[in-house]
Amino acid sequence: SAVISQKPSRDICQRGTSLTIQCQVDSQVTMMFWYRQQPGQSLTLIATANQGSEATYESGFVIDKFPISRPNLTFSTLTVSNMSPEDSSIYLCSVDPTGSDTQYFGPGTRLTVL
Amino acid sequence: AQSVTQPDIHITVSEGASLELRCNYSYGATPYLFWYVQSPGQGLQLLLKYFSGDTLVQGIKGFEAEFKRSQSSFNLRKPSVHWSDAAEYFCAVGAKAAGNKLTFGGGTRVLVKP
Numbered sequence: 001s002a003v004i005s006q007k008p009s010r011d012i013c014q015r016g017t018s019l020t021i022q023c024q025v026d027s028q029v030t031m032m033f034w035y036r037q038q039p040g041q042s043l044t045l046i047a048t049a050n051q052g053s054e055a056t057y058e059s060g061f062v063i064d065k066f067p068i069s070r071p072n073l074t075f076s077t078l079t080v081s082n083m084s085p086e087d088s089s090i091y092l093c094s095v096d097p098t099g100s101d102t103q104y105f106g107p108g109t110r111l112t113v114l
Numbered sequence: 115a116q117s118v119t120q121p122d123i124h125i126t127v128s129e130g131a132s133l134e135l136r137c138n139y140s141y142g143a144t145p146y147l148f149w150y151v152q153s154p155g156q157g158l159q160l161l162l163k164y165f166s167g168d169t170l171v172q173g174i175k176g177f178e179a180e181f182k183r184s185q186s187s188f189n190l191r192k193p194s195v196h197w198s199d200a201a202e203y204f205c206a207v208g209a210k211a212a213g214n215k216l217t218f219g220g221g222t223r224v225l226v227k228p
Contacts, residue, residue: 001160031214042204042218043158056213092157096214101146101165103208103216105158 002027002095004106012112013083020079021109023093028073031096033103034066038089046091049076083113116141116207120219127195128227135190135222137205145207147188148216149179153201161203164188175199200226 003026013019023032034046046066047057055068070076080087090110094103117140127133139145146165150158162173169181179190188205205219 004157033215042220043216044218045215048213048215094158094216101208101210101214102148102160102163103214104160105150107157110155 002029002097002104004093004095004104006093006106006109008109009107010110012114015084015113017083018079018081019111020077021091023076023106025074025095029095029097032070032076033094034068034078035092036089037092085113087111088113116145116212116217118205118207118217118219120205120222122222124223126225126227129197130194133192133195135203137188137219138186139188139207140186141207141209145209147181148206149190150204150206151201152204195226197226200224
């Protein structure tokens with residue numbers, strides 16, 4: 001498994017601003033993922049962020065709105081840009097340690113946009 | 115495309131009673147199957163997973179799940195629930211061919227009555 005931390009744990013932001021969420025893992029992993037969980041809903045994959053390549057976005061998510069960085073094997077950031085109240089969600093990162101074929105999740109970042 | 119259905123949105127069970135959560139999936143080949151639990155305000159914790167082999171898998175916290183290929187199901191069970199089992203449970207499907215991306219079911223919220 002892996003130990004994953006996210007910062008911030010929660011935030012309240014004004015519409016039109018941007019927030020960058022950090023995801024740190026305690027071991028080197030190639031595969032990282034970012035998910036969104038809207039209020040009362042299930043998880044939806046935003047993008048896959050593998051080190052050494054550009055992030056791959058799922059249908060309905062675009063880089064301009066959700067830019068992702070993956071500078072090394074233990075860290076990634078997701079930015080939620082030009083926020084609106086519809087972006088209020090929990091954002092979770094996950095990692096798939098090499099050879100495990102299993103995703104382990106961080107604690108999430110609860111974002112409220114006013 | 116992968117899809118996962120959890121038919122029960124809410125389940126209420128008495129403490130000490132048995133629990134069964136249903137999960138049906140759609141995928142062309144044998145997928146990787148997972149159950150995660152999310153306690154209020156928390157991230158997702160892996161309960162158990164199935165890749166191949168014995169179709170009855172044991173997980174943490176006394177949970178088990180049975181893979182039934184003929185029914186495309188992966189139901190989660192616990193013989194005797196504890197008040198601490200009150201949470202939301204998510205079934206998910208992934209596959210190497212899909213880059214290990216996970217598709218989640220809508221979740222089942224479990225309420226435990228004293």
